[in-house]
Amino acid sequence: MTRREELTCRDFVEVIMAWLDGELEPATRSLFGEHLVACPDCENYLDSYKTTVALGKCICDPDDPDGPVPDDVPEELVQAVLAARRQR
Amino acid sequence: MADEATLVAALQAGDDDAFEQLVRRYGGRMLEVAQRFVGEGDDARDVVQEAFLSAFRAIDRFEGTARLSTWLHRITVNAALMRLRSRRRRPEESLDELLPRFEADGHRTSPGEPWQPLAALEGAELRTLVRKRIDELPERYRTVLLLRDIEELETGEVAVLLGVNTGTVKTRLHRARLALRSLLDPHLRESKP
Numbered sequence: 001m002t003r004r005e006e007l008t009c010r011d012f013v014e015v016i017m018a019w020l021d022g023e024l025e026p027a028t029r030s031l032f033g034e035h036l037v038a039c040p041d042c043e044n045y046l047d048s049y050k051t052t053v054a055l056g057k058c059i060c061d062p063d064d065p066d067g068p069v070p071d072d073v074p075e076e077l078v079q080a081v082l083a084a085r086r087q088r
Numbered sequence: 089m090a091d092e093a094t095l096v097a098a099l100q101a102g103d104d105d106a107f108e109q110l111v112r113r114y115g116g117r118m119l120e121v122a123q124r125f126v127g128e129g130d131d132a133r134d135v136v137q138e139a140f141l142s143a144f145r146a147i148d149r150f151e152g153t154a155r156l157s158t159w160l161h162r163i164t165v166n167a168a169l170m171r172l173r174s175r176r177r178r179p180e181e182s183l184d185e186l187l188p189r190f191e192a193d194g195h196r197t198s199p200g201e202p203w204q205p206l207a208a209l210e211g212a213e214l215r216t217l218v219r220k221r222i223d224e225l226p227e228r229y230r231t232v233l234l235l236r237d238i239e240e241l242e243t244g245e246v247a248v249l250l251g252v253n254t255g256t257v258k259t260r261l262h263r264a265r266l267a268l269r270s271l272l273d274p275h276l277r278e279s280k281p
Binding site: 009013017040045048059072073080 | 107108111112115116119124133136137140141144188190193194195196199200201202203206209214215218219222233237238240258261262265266268269272273276
């Protein structure tokens with residue numbers, strides 16, 4: 001992206017991750033902030049981008065990692081692992 | 089069921105029952121991790137089997153500095169990455185359809201609709217939705233997203249694991265997030281289309 005007086009929506013989307021990671025140079029960071037205030041669509045887009053990142057983390061099993069085994073461990077998988085160990 | 093220290097001691101002593109207990113206790117969770125990377129089916133089961141065999145070989149060196157579950161989780165992720173590397177190269181699907189679109193002057197072709205607040209989006213149904221949409225991402229993007237956003241590895245670690253530079257990791261991660269956002273958008277808007 002070339003530096004200019006203002007960011008377009010395309011420019012804004014391009015640098016969202018760098019902005020979240022604090023990696024934008026000050027001039028671009030300032031333009032990012034100006035666009036964010038002026039463009040409700042990009043404000044919505046930024047919120048949904050952040051939600052997307054947060055939602056990714058929620059797909060992990062929320063239970064205690066040392067909790068009881070899930071019931072759906074396939075018996076054939078258990079037997080295959082134990083058989084492979086015996087063959088070694 | 090034995091506590092972790094007792095189980096590890098039994099494993100290191102070569103107790104057959106302990107190995108079976110390990111597989112039954114952690115196998116389901118490891119299968120879930122493997123499926124995130126390689127998809128459901130035989131590949132995921134092979135990954136879990138490989139991971140357990142690696143763990144059995146290394147159990148004598150397990151010193152308890154990490155929890156057993158964490159140690160097995162890392163071994164499973166590594167086994168899954170090895171499986172992805174060994175797969176025959178497939179034509180990579182394009183991500184372009186899932187990226188936001190703009191007019192020639194850089195403005196949006198359609199307005200950005202607000203999403204429901206995150207607090208209103210909890211639950212198993214949501215987890216299933218997100219998992220399925222992640223599964224739809226092309227492999228090279230899905231893998232980076234899983235390693236950075238779900239496994240929470242550093243950019244440099246991901247670059248080493250995948251044999252690419254950090255700039256490539258960042259580019260793929262950003263594109264993967266944009267694409268995942270597009271896939272979730274119809275489900276999570278305040279006003280459904």
